[in-house]
Amino acid sequence: MSPLDQPRQDTADLSTAERDRVLAKQALFNPPPPVLPDGRRELVGLSREELVAEMAAMGEKPFRAKQLWHWIYHQGASDFAAMTSIAGPMRAKLAERFVIGRPEAATVQTSRDETRKFLFRFRDGQQVETVYIPDPQEDRGAVCISTQVGCTLSCRFCHTGTQKLVRNLGAAEIVGQFMAARDSYGEWPSPKDDKPRLLSTIVVMGMGEPLYNYENTAKALRIIMDGEGIGLSRRRITLSTSGVVPMMDRCGEELGVNLAVSLHAVTDELRDEIVPLNRKYPIAELLAACRRYPGASNARRITFEYVMLRGVNDSEAEARELVRLLRGLPAKINLIPFNPWPGSPYQTSTHEQTAKFASILNDAGYSSPIRRPRGRDILAACGQLRTESERLRQPAA
Numbered sequence: 001m002s003p004l005d006q007p008r009q010d011t012a013d014l015s016t017a018e019r020d021r022v023l024a025k026q027a028l029f030n031p032p033p034p035v036l037p038d039g040r041r042e043l044v045g046l047s048r049e050e051l052v053a054e055m056a057a058m059g060e061k062p063f064r065a066k067q068l069w070h071w072i073y074h075q076g077a078s079d080f081a082a083m084t085s086i087a088g089p090m091r092a093k094l095a096e097r098f099v100i101g102r103p104e105a106a107t108v109q110t111s112r113d114e115t116r117k118f119l120f121r122f123r124d125g126q127q128v129e130t131v132y133i134p135d136p137q138e139d140r141g142a143v144c145i146s147t148q149v150g151c152t153l154s155c156r157f158c159h160t161g162t163q164k165l166v167r168n169l170g171a172a173e174i175v176g177q178f179m180a181a182r183d184s185y186g187e188w189p190s191p192k193d194d195k196p197r198l199l200s201t202i203v204v205m206g207m208g209e210p211l212y213n214y215e216n217t218a219k220a221l222r223i224i225m226d227g228e229g230i231g232l233s234r235r236r237i238t239l240s241t242s243g244v245v246p247m248m249d250r251c252g253e254e255l256g257v258n259l260a261v262s263l264h265a266v267t268d269e270l271r272d273e274i275v276p277l278n279r280k281y282p283i284a285e286l287l288a289a290c291r292r293y294p295g296a297s298n299a300r301r302i303t304f305e306y307v308m309l310r311g312v313n314d315s316e317a318e319a320r321e322l323v324r325l326l327r328g329l330p331a332k333i334n335l336i337p338f339n340p341w342p343g344s345p346y347q348t349s350t351h352e353q354t355a356k357f358a359s360i361l362n363d364a365g366y367s368s369p370i371r372r373p374r375g376r377d378i379l380a381a382c383g384q385l386r387t388e389s390e391r392l393r394q395p396a397a
Contacts, residue, residue: 019246029148031170031216032124036099043072043098044179045172047219048226058097064090066228072100073229076179076188102180103173120180122173126166128207130177132185132199140200145177147217148208153242156274157264157307159341168213174220178202178230190231202232204239205260209277211244211251221255234258240305245281245289252294259293260303260334261286265313266321274312283325291329301330301367307338308349308357319360326366333361333368 034042046054051065067086071077078100080091103120106127110116116132126149134141149166151158178199182188185198202224204210210217221237224230239251240260252259263286265271271278278286290302304326308314322333335358338348349357354370361368 019250029165029167029213031168031173034170034172036123040097040099042101042172043068044101044176045170045174045220045223047222054098058093068094069226069229073223073226074190074231076182076190078102078183101172101176102183103176105180105184108184116184118177118181118184120177122169128169128173128177130181130206132181134198140198142201142203143178143181143199144203144206145174146206146208147174147204147210147213151208152212153209153275153277155242155262155264155276157309157338157344157346159344163207165208168216169208171216171219171223174217175223175230177206178224190229201236202238203260204237204257209242209244210239211241211247214247214250218251218255221257235300238303242275242277243281243286243289244277245285248289249292252292256295258300258303259290260305261290263304263322264307264309266318266325270313274309287325287329290331301332304331304333305336306333307336308354309338310347310349310353312346314349314353314357316356316360319357323361323364323366331366333366335361335368335370337371 034045036042041054043051043054048065048069051068052062055062055064055068064086067083071083071085075082077083080086080095080098080100083091086094101123103122105118106121107119108116113136114134118130118132119127120130121127128146128149130146131144132141133144146169148168150163152165182199187197187199204217204221217239221239224232224237225234234255234257238258238260239255240262241248241251242262248259251257262275263271263283264275265278266283268278268282271283293302306313306322326333335354337354338344338346340346340348358368358370
């Protein structure tokens with residue numbers, strides 16, 4: 001059992017002490033420091049304050065950090081030579097000390113439906129998958145980014161859950177996925193307004209549980225939302241969690257992004273089995289945290305993700321119980337056809353049963369679209385992401 005996934009305990013006091021325990025456990029899986037073997041420092045992933053501090057250490061004033069921020073996150077520059085508003089000698093000086101990196105695209109696959117999956121490799125050789133999902137109705141789409149190499153949650157229907165947690169991603173590695181995807185589609189510079197682009201939204205729904213890597217995830221999202229850089233509105237970012245209750249309040253207070261919750265069952269007995277995190281944070285506590293989430297309203301509904309497993313969680317009685325559980329909560333339910341993967345123990349619910357399930361939810365006033373699977377042919381659909389990265393064995397003492 002992972003140190004991040006302990007059996008259920010009394011969670012009546014979900015206070016600072018509990019959150020501190022979650023954060024302390026994350027430290028066991030920290031990413032490597034953002035320093036290359038030659039001593040140069042990675043600038044991507046630094047906060048504004050950190051970038052100012054790096055410039056001050058060189059004897060430069062804060063305006064230099066503002067220049068760099070603009071070139072890195074608005075223009076998408078990955079080479080100091082492209083920064084024409086900075087004098088040549090200064091560009092050379094910066095290149096001696098720093099790099100502006102991207103994860104390496106080890107492979108890129110494009111599905112028949114135009115979904116594109118990137119296998120990104122980081123400097124230590126670890127890998128994650130990132131997916132761009134175009135909207136078939138409009139000329140835009142969403143980038144599904146990962147926050148961990150592997151996952152600790154072991155949800156039984158999810159392919160990623162079969163890969164043990166290797167490590168957390170750093171802020172540079174998280175924001176770098178979006179930047180590299182933008183490179184691929186030629187989407188620089190960032191727009192000065194909020195008009196849609198091809199890569200117009202982010203869903204933090206890739207590999208890993210983002211709230212078990214909160215500090216790095218939050219830092220990356222703050223960079224992405226900064227109006228003088230990438231400038232993506234918080235309303236265009238959705239963070240998905242399986243229910244790390246102590247961190248949900250903090251996420252809402254500090255980031256205010258849209259929230260999606262991987263629910264998938266309406267009883268603790270079943271959810272304990274298919275989403276083991278439920279043993280620690282059961283459904284009642286999870287939904288209480290959803291009701292507390294700042295900004296939840298009819299205009300900004302919480303999305304509940306519900307994967308449809310044939311004969312497991314797809315009965316009409318379970319649909320009615322879901323309506324009861326969510327009563328009074330501004331919510332949308334995404335019904336997700338189960339996406340098979342090699343060795344998976346489940347089958348996809350029939351179209352007829354899924355339609356009945358959706359009808360009960362819709363009749364109760366809940367928008368309940370049946371998600372169209374995207375990228376199945378390249379294992380890029382929901383629940384299908386996985387890499388061959390493994391946690392490095394420590395040498396014997």
